[in-house]
Structure formats: C-alpha cells, structure tokens
Amino acid sequence: MATPPLRDHVVRLVASLEGVCVRPVVRRVTDRVTGESVVRALDCGTTLESKCHACAAKARRLRITQCTEGWHLTREPEVGKMTEPPTEDRDDVPSDVADADDDATQARRVRSTRRLDGMPQLPQQPVQDRTVGAVFAAGEGKEYRPSMFVTLTLGSYGRVYPGRGVPVRPERYDYRRAALDALHFPRLMDRWFQNLRRCAGYRVQYFGAIEAQKRLAPHFHVALRGAIPRATLKAVTRATYLALWWPQMDTPVYVERTPVWDDGAYRDPDTGYPLPSWDQALADVDDDQAAQPAHVVTFGRQVDVKGILGGSKDSARAVRYLTKYLTKSITDTYADEDDPDPAYEAHIDRLHDQIRWLPCTPECANWLRYGTQPNNPGPGLVPGHCASKAHDREHLGLGGRRVLVSRGWSGKTLSQHKADRRAVVEQVLSAAGIQPDDANRMAADTLTEDGKPRFVWVEVPVTQGDWARVVMDSMREHDRRRDQYERAKAIVAGTDPPVDNLSANQHSSSDDAA
Template sequence: MADPLRLADPLALVTGAMAREVAAAQGVCGRPLIRRVLDRDTGTDTQVAIPCGSTRERACPSCAAKARRLRIQQCAEGWHRDTEPETPGDHDADDGDSDQVDEDDCAGGEAESRRARSTRRRSDAPDLPRVPVEDRTVGRTYVSPEGREYRPSMFLTLTLPSYGAVRAGAPVDPGTYDYRRAALDAVVFPRLVDRFWQNLRRVAGYRVQYFAAVEPQHRLAPHLHAAIRGTIPRQVIKQVVRATYVQVWWPSFETPVYVYRRPRWDGHDYCDPDTGQLLPTWQDALDQVDPDTPAHVARFGKQLDMAGIVAPSVDADRAIRYLTKYLTKSIADAYTPTDDDTPADPRYAAHIDRLHAELQYLPCGERCANWLRYGIQPMDAGPGLIAGRCGGKAHDWDHLGLGGRRVLVSRQWSGKTLAEHRADRATVVREALEAAGMLGPEIERMAATVLAKDGKPRFVWTDTRPDAATYIRLVLAAVAEQRRWRTEYQAAKEAAAAPVDNRSAAPP
C-alpha cells in the first residue's frame, strides 16, 4: 500500500514528515489506518485513525514501544506468582503454545511425522530420566534461617553452536564460516526450543511455565532468553540442553538441479522444462529418504547462562527489560546503527548479506517453493511457484531464518491472554480518571457491537483512502487527544488520595 503522506508535492512530503515526528515524540502512531465510520442513528460520517499496531521500531516507534511495554507487563505478572493461574480458553495469535504438541523429531509437518522413522535416541545424545510430575506450575517456597519466605525463579539463556570464529559479530574468515549450517539451524530453531521445553517438563517434576523471547546474537545466530517460574537444579538444565536435538527428515537438498532453468507447470504437476518429465512429488521424494539418516540435526551450543531471581528486586526488573530488549527490532537490524551519521561496518553488512543469500534458496518447510530448485515438487504444489521467491518469512532479510514467533509464552504463565493484559492497562487509566471525577475514554466509542434501535449495528465501518491533508489532520488530531488524556491522567494521579497502580506508562 502506498504511503498517503508520500506524494509528489514537496510541501506534502515535508508536512507528512513533520506530522510523523510530532506523533513519534508524543507516543502516537504516525502511520495509522484510516477508517470511515457511519453513524446510522445520526447520519454523520466520521474518519477515524486506528494505530497500525506494528511491533517493529523501524515501521512505527510508538506502536512498537507500546507492544514492548505490554510484553513487559505480561512477563512480570506471571514470573513470580504464588497462586495457580486459570488456563484461558483461547489465546491470541501471538500467544500460541507450540510446545504443547509432542511430535516425532521432524521439522516438516504431519506428512513426515506419520512416516516410519528411527525412534532410537541418537548415540551422541544422553538419555533423560522421567520423574513424577506434580500438578503445579508455581515454584516452591523456601524459608531462610531468619524465617523469611521467598519463592525464587530463574532466568535462562540458550544459544546455538559456533559456525566459525567471529570478531565484532562478523566472521574472521567468511570463506570457512559454515553459513549453510547456520541458516538451517535458524530455520529449525523454534522446533528445537519446543523440544527443550518438552524434555525439561519430563525431568523437572512440575509443569514448567515460561516467558521466552527469541533474539539474535551479534553474530546473527538466534538465541533464547527465558524467564522460568520456579527453580530447577542447574545440573538438570545442563543435562536437558545436552540431550535436546531435532532431526530434520527432508529429502536431500545438497545439489541444485535447476539453477539456470525453471521447472514448468503443466496444469497438474511441475515437470522438466526441456524433456517434460514430471518431477518427483513430495511423497515420492520422502519414500527415498533413508529412515536412519536425517537431512539435518540441530542442537544447542555449549554456551549456557542461568541465574536465580527473586522478586520484587532490581535484578528482576533488569532481567525483564533485558529479555524484551530487542523485540522492537528485526533480526538484521538488532545490531546495525540507527543513526544515519554512523556508517555501518562493511564486514558486518557483508555478513548479513551472505547469510541472507544462503537462506534465499534453502527450504524453509515442506511447502517451500525452493524444493523446485532441487528437482522436487513441494507438498501441495500449485501453479506460480518459483525457487528463490518463497513467501515464507524465514527467507526475508528482516528475519534471517526465523520464520516463527519472537515471543513464546506457555499457556499457564499469567492466566490471561494478551488482549486481557491490554485491557488491564486501559482499566488502570480509566479507574484513575474516574476516581478523580474525570470522564475516562469511552470504551464503546463507535464500537461495532453497539446496536441501533432496529437491532442492527449502529456504526458501520468501511475502508477509505483520504488525501494527504486529511491524513495529516487525523494524525495531529490523535496527537492532541493523546496529550489531553496524558494531562488528565497525570492530574488524576496527583489528585487521588490513595496511590494508583502506575503499570500503564501511557493512556490506552
């Protein structure tokens, strides 16, 4: 979608840039979605600016900062709780809990997990004992000699292995750096993390709950920061890390078959562009896979950090902010300069480009178009697939192999969905205003659930494409409204007789 603020008129460009700067300074979305709202009772037409909701600072600093504050609140509420949370019935899309699915070692999907594969543990991976699991998610309470009770939890960091010597994030010798292995490990890293939580729960003795963030190391390999509720012996965690691996049961993709030619779609299947011979289907290719030899094996590296944390404390606050530090940045942007006056390190920029180039043609899953490059039809293949142009996020420059979620939250972490945490933040502001005798933001303003006298929705929302002047006016109106809410909220806190919970850093 073209940016409504970037028009041919230079004055419109300058005004649009100024509006964005003002919006960013006031914590307001600078690139909102504009919707037209018709009030069927009064016949009035209104244009409304809806925040874009981006979680990336480069796209929208205000929305990204708001999303990070929400994650900080979610992490803090669940980390050291001393009561069992109620399991929510449904989670937001961001709160999926893939670790609950206990599949065979694979990185493909249902088709592979149904096939007969070797179920023996690898000889180079230690066995893990199974222990009785208590029906609890909270940590144990300890009592000091002075009689003080405390319930510690843990902060854990897991990394991937080395692919070659690095200096300042870039390979010392790019020629010997194992980019292929680094790229494949990044692609299957989410599944490796899932397997770690499955293994940990089998030996920890209780239903381990966690809030974790997947972030890039300076060398661009993904690693995991995790807040774990309760404590687990360090030796047990080290044992689980050593025993955790993921085997990728894919057809061989060592040697490209089609580099300068492109397989042709004949209306039903892909075939050789010259001979017309059909390419093996995904199922046919899997039939040729050695059931004892996976295409790739992913493991964690030797670097492992663990720390016990007691809350409330400065260490707990610092750990939460460190855990969410890079959530507003893409994988490639995490360590690149944000100041236009600071030149990027050419060695580091080349490292990013080389890793991205490796990921461009590697498969990201069983439906990846890149399988055509290796002479294999992807699962459920259809017309229009071109090797090197797969739509999966793992191939993007911004993600560099990580096509999954950046935030992983177990089901019983806080007992709330992300939407419920968002509502809590808005309630804090509204209650403070009402306690001071002020009118809080209307909850159901123009809501689609509000009905007219005929029982049908009173407000009808439709898309609209305003001109640049209208767009700027709506952005500045949102800035003015935010300033008014912030002023009223500050006055309400000062007027309140009792202390007000100030977890919400800004009005909703």
C-alpha cells in the same frame, strides 16, 4: 500571514517523541442505525521501531507487563479464562500446544520416535501437577520461592572477530548450517520446553524472547517460573535436538530454469514429467533404512543459568534485558544505520543468500529448486520468493515467533493484559468524575436486530498530503487524553479542584480552537 505547514520529517519526529503512531490506519465507521459516519485513526500496531517507534515501544511495555506478572506467581493461574485460541500467526502462540515436528503429524512416520545415535539420554522424573515454583525454607522462619533466568545459544559456525561478529575467514564460515539453524530455531526451542517439562518434575511455565547475537546467530533468553537444578537444565540442553526428516536439500536441481505448473502439478520444464510430490519424497526417505536427517539442530555448549527472586532488583533488570531487542529486527539489532560497516553488511548478505534459497517449511516454494514439489502446492510458486518473512533480509530466518510464552504463564492473553491497563485508566477517570470512553462503542461485532453488524468499518487511504494532518490530529487527541488522565489523578489525590462530569470523548474549548 498564514503559518507555513510543518515538514513531514518534523511531524514524524515530534510524533515519535510524543508516543504517537506515525503510520496510522484510517477507517470510516458508519452506524447503520443512525446513518452517522465518523473517521477514526487507529495505531498501526507494529512491533518494530524502524517502522513506528511509538507502537513498538507500546508493544514492548505490554510484553514487560506480561513477563513481570507471570514470573513469580505464588498461586496457580486461571488458565481457563484464556478465550483466545493460539494461532500460527501470533508470536505468543504457546509452544506447549504447537506442533513439535512436522513428522509428528505423519502417522506412518516412525523415525521421530527414535532418538538419534550419539545423543545423550534425557533425565526423567514424575511430573507434579503444578506450575508454581517450590518453596524453600531459610533461617529465622523465612521462606523464599526462586525462579530462573536462562540463556541458550547455538554452536560455532567459524571464528569471528570479537566485538564485531564478522567471520575471520568468510570462505570457511558455515553459512548454510547457520541459515538452517536460524530457520528452525523456534522449533528447537519447542523441543527444549517439552523435554524440560519431562525432566523438571512439574509443568514448567516460561516467557522467552529470541534475539540475535552479534554474529547474527539467534539465541534465547527465557524466564522460568520455579527453581530447576542447573545440572538438569544443562542436561536437557545437551540432550535436545531437532531432526528434519526431509527430502534432500543439499544439491539444487533447478538453478537456471524453474519447474512449471501444469495440470495440477509442477513439472520439469524440458521433459514435462511431474516432480515427486511431497508425500512421495517422504516415502522415499522412510523406505531408505540408511537415510540420515536432512538437518539436525542442536544447542551450543554455553548455557547461562541464574537464580532470581521475585520483587528483587535483579528480577526487574532481567525483564528489561529479556525484552530489550523486541523492537528491532534481526539485522537492525547491531547494524549502524549512520555508519554501516561494509564487512558486517557483507556478512549479512552472505547469510541472507543462504536463507533466501533454503526451505523453511514443507510448504516452502524453495523445494522446487531441489526437485521436490512442496506440500499442498499451487500455481505461482517461485524458488527464492517464498511468502514467509523468514526469508527476508531484515529477519534472517526468524520471521515468525520472537516471543514464546506458555499458556499457564500469567493466565492471560496479550489482549487481556492490554484491557487491564485500560481498566486502571478508567478507574482513575471514574473516581475523578469523568466518564471514560466506551472501548466497545463502535465494535464491529455489535449486531442490529436483523443480525447484521451495526457499525461498518471501511478503510480510508491516507495520501501523502493528508498524512501530516492525520498524525497531528492524533497528537492533539493524545495530548488531550494524557492531560485529562493527569488531572484526574490530581483530583483523586486531592491536589486539584473537582471538575464537571465530562465524557472522556468531549473536547475542551482549546482543542476545538486548535
């Protein structure tokens, strides 16, 4: 009697427990030289456990490694070895090379160089050309080099019930300001780092993560290399702000009707006149000497600062705490999927309703709602349907960078940290007499003599009927590699007899039988 196939939910559960991707991306790889074709299942690579627990956990472990390696360095990292240029799509784009403000790229705009009235001045001191922390002398000839762990929060938008995060009086809760603060919180953090480097006296390096508080406002945990006086950290936090010198976005102009695209511009649906372009709208703001920023983001009063010594239990605990919620979306952080709180879900909906319609960038489609053409417009833009993930309900304004890492943190990219982990495994396998797989054996950038790629990768759609088989094949391969690595460690330790010199991609007879 044939064994009945496993149900999909059982396969998914077992795969998650085994650390195997449940959303595999299948590719057929063809060697143009030999004509041979093979099928490979690749991990999906998501960072959210709601989509794939195994890949999210793997991504978090990699971040833990990255954070740990760079926090308490005693020598300057070799930043020149970082070959991957930062891009807007990466969540680890170094903030020190990101644009501080949109208006900084507009040469004709001068408002960004003048501090707003009423804002505290920044304490400044000469900046030393170093990234490692200072060494302090202790008794009996001992020395120590402390670092910092800092938590920054936003201000209040209204009273909330303790432990629930739900507004006491939703009608008085400032959802609009909460939405705008969330949309632009990463840029506020960029400003904070820029200001901190001017005031700390050295080129501060950082690894930080943005997560949500219970009330759904973002806050920031950051590991800073080196010791910085608490007074300096608090003074910088008080003096840091982000001013958006943008066109008005208080009063919607088009609610029931939408501007139409015609002849290279968005036009009023009734009169046919083109809406003011982005440059025209900014020029109007510049010409109005009484104009105020469309929005100003500042931090709240609470600044938590703690000194941390490298190698201590506090250091390891802080790293785990800093990366605790990296695998969760903003709305999943505290929501109970099995027993949802109606009041909390309503709180999420009200905040999302604001985030959906407010502009996130100069290119956002929502500018049409407020009577202004976005920067670099094109056909197909619809207010309320901006392509940015920041407007999604699960992200609530934080659709981009959740991890902010400075270029000189560890001197390595995430890819290089991942390669380091693989190198450890390869060394153990080689020491045990097992030939490791060649990680680049089918690389897409391998060329033939004619200068064309040797290996051609083609996506293979995974049907619902094939999904369980593909995942189970991945589990068998995962088990084979894990058993092989454990045996290799035993051989190196001298607790297991030697084996034949097998390649790591050769299956055992039991695998073939399975």
